Amino acid sequence: MTINCKGQLIDISTPKVMGILNVTPDSFYDGGQYKDEKSILNQVETILNEGAAFVDIGGYSSRPGADYVSEAEELSRVVPVVQLILKHYPETLISIDTFRSEVAKKSIEAGAAIINDISAGHLDDNMIETVGQLGVPYIMMHMKGNPETMQQQTDYDDLIKDINSYFAERIAKAHAAKINDIIIDPGFGFAKTTKQNYELLNNMELLQIVDKPILAGVSRKSMIYKTLNTTSENALNGTTALHMVALQKGAKILRVHDVKEAMECVTLFNQLKQK
Incomplete structure (x- = not known):
């Protein structure tokens, strides 16, 4: 199981870690921490040294109630950071967390390798066609509505069946656009209650029916810290516990704030899998 990143085949049959770099002032955990060249490069160095295969850059917070960001502002946040990282x-291998096709295009032209779209093309009709033209891997997430409305859209006939149907339709559209490398993200916390998040995690192996690698993004989310009656700052232990569950349920990529601890999970998981 491989994905092609800038001509390099990355084997994800062994799980990989994607380190998060938010260049936004209002992300739920690390908003505003990385706003100058030194802090950005220090964090990237840490992410890479601790073993991440990918760095995921986001310039538009998708947390509920996040401020609107114009396309021009998102581009001004993201593209210079891509260029800065690749210079040093x-x-x-940079992933771009965006739902806008123009941000995707300009970021890939600047040297990024992957597009990570929370809307799977629903928030920009040009996104899937653009990714197909760019010839890069595409991470498509399950969400209903948008970050402003998603928490009012948590009704499902059958959670897992509905998510699988969503991905089947989105994957067919991506294949028609000649996107070769597709990764699915179940979208923990997006249009799902806490109870539904745990139902999803507990049954995540059932998403393998669509035959695409799964990315799990649970790091420091409210499904953890609200359950533990704590805060995102104190949710690392809970995150690590759920990372191991995600790996056991078939996740091939963990998208995380804390690379070292996630890599330890992967190492222990690999040891468990040895016969």
Whole structure:
């Protein structure tokens, strides 16, 4: 099981870790921490040294109630950071967390390798066609509505069946656009209650019916810290516990704030899998 990143085949049959770099002032956990060149490069160095295969850059917070960001502002946040990272760490495989096709296009042209779209093309009709033209891997997430409305859209006939149907339709559209490498993200916390998030995690192996690698993004989310009656800052232990469950349920990529601890999960998981 491989994905092609800038001509390099990345084997994800062994799980990989994607380190998060939010260049937004209002992300739920690390908003505003990385706003100058030194802090950005220090964090990227940490992410890479701790073993992440990918760095995921986001310039538009998708947390509920996040401020609107114009396309021009998102581009001004993201593209210079891609260029900065590749100037200092040219081998870095950068994923761009965006639902806008123009941001995707300009970021890939600047040297990014992957597009990570929370809307699976629903928030920009040009996104899937653009990714197909760019010839890069595409992470498509399950969400209903948008970040402003998603928490009012948590009704499902059958949660897992509905998510699988969503991905089947989106994957067919992506294949028609000649996107070769598709990764699915179940969208923990997006249009799902806490109870539904745990139902989803507990049954995540059933998403393998669509035959695409799964990315799990649970790091420090409210499904953890609200259940533990704590805060996102104190949710690392809970995150690590659920990362191991996600790996056991078939996740091939963990998208995380804390790379070292996630890599330890992967190492222990790999040891468990040895016969």
